[in-house]
Amino acid sequence: MYNNYGNPPGMQMPPIGQMPPATGQMPSANPQPGQFGNPFYGASSGLIKTGLGAYGEKFLGSSSEFMQSNINRYFSNPQYYFHVNDQYVRNKLKVILFPFLHRGHWTRISEPVGGRLSYKPPIYDINAPDLYIPFMAFGSFIILAGFTLGFMGKFTPEAINLQFSRGLIGWALQIVILKGLLYSMGGGEVPLLDLVAYGGYLFAGLSLAVVSRLLWAYSYYVMMPWMSLCMGVFLVRTMKRVLFTEMRSSERHSTRQHYFLLFLAIAQFPLFFWLGNIGA
Structure with missing residues (x-):
């Protein structure tokens, strides 16, 4: 009889590292590389980040210049008046x-x-x-x-x-x-x-x-x-x-x-x- 919480009597399970593959499944000889293993992915990601960073700096710089010009245009420098x-x-x-x-x-x-x-x-x-x-x-x-x-x-x-x-x-x-x-x-x-x-x-x-x-x-x-x-x-x-x-x-x-x-x-x-x- 089988033990509900163990193995059949007289049978030993092989170690986990030596488990045979399941029936109908063969181990893949050439595993697909992930996205982090692709060198082109890292390069394209770096280019995107660099482009977005440059665009953001340009946008913030132009916005800052626009606000500064309008502040100087309408309000001038408050310290000047004192x-x-x-x-x-x-x-x-x-x-x-x-x-x-x-x-x-x-x-x-x-x-x-x-x-x-x-x-x-x-x-x-x-x-x-x-x-x-x-x-x-x-x-x-x-x-x-x-x-x-x-x-x-x-x-x-x-x-x-x-x-x-x-x-x-x-x-x-x-x-x-x-x-x-x-x-x-x-x-x-x-x-x-x-x-x-x-x-x-x-x-x-x-x-x-x-x-x-x-x-x-x-x-x-x-x-x-x-x-x-x-x-x-x-x-x-x-x-x-x-x-x-x-x-x-x-x-x-x-x-x-x-x-x-x-x-x-x-x-x-x-x-x-x-x-x-x-x-x-």
């Missing part, structure tokens, strides 16, 4: 608050850099836009608005938040007006941070008007129109410089351009009075 000193800040505030007294030119100073013209930073050019004055003026305006609300007995966190939001909206409106003016006049692509700087200069005049209101309430009705007029003159002369630089000389004195610049100057009055109406 390269200022005390002398520049004083002189720039004089130009913004009293543009009628500016006897110099309004053209920016350029210099060749890397085979193309580039503008000098604000520390070397009084006509260059900066972001230091707009941000400092915006912060000063919010602080002065808080003092004004305190003197009026209306100081609350909600009132400060409302004034902060109103200031940001006014800043954005100024940028939209400047961008629309340049677009309608066919001006070239001006870096966005340039427009942010030009639009933020209005808070310098607003801060001065609010200070005069704190000192004497009735002076507000004199300082606010004056600051609106000064900002209008400053922006008109600045935008004329931008348009003259980027447009042909035959189009510089068109009637349409004068109307748009006049609209830019007039728009400063309602914008100033809306932002300066603190506590309303």
Whole structure:
């Protein structure tokens, strides 16, 4: 009898390495080489990997150059706008608050850099836009608005938040007006941070008007129109410089351009009075 868990009595199984082949199956004399044993497979795989790697590097390089060119085109270098000193800040505030007294030119100073013209930073050019004055003026305006609300007995966190939001909206409106003016006049692509700087200069005049209101309430009705007029003159002369630089000389004195610049100057009055109406 057979043992269910072993071999028949008296019979020994050969070792595993000496097992005969099954009936009807003959050992293959020439085994088929696998894909990893084929030398052509390794060569073709290497070529494919090299080609894909080169294509990927080329694609990423072109994408990086495209993004970098668009960033420089629309946003420029943020560090450029903070390269200022005390002398520049004083002189720039004089130009913004009293543009009628500016006897110099309004053209920016350029210099060749890397085979193309580039503008000098604000520390070397009084006509260059900066972001230091707009941000400092915006912060000063919010602080002065808080003092004004305190003197009026209306100081609350909600009132400060409302004034902060109103200031940001006014800043954005100024940028939209400047961008629309340049677009309608066919001006070239001006870096966005340039427009942010030009639009933020209005808070310098607003801060001065609010200070005069704190000192004497009735002076507000004199300082606010004056600051609106000064900002209008400053922006008109600045935008004329931008348009003259980027447009042909035959189009510089068109009637349409004068109307748009006049609209830019007039728009400063309602914008100033809306932002300066603190506590309303």
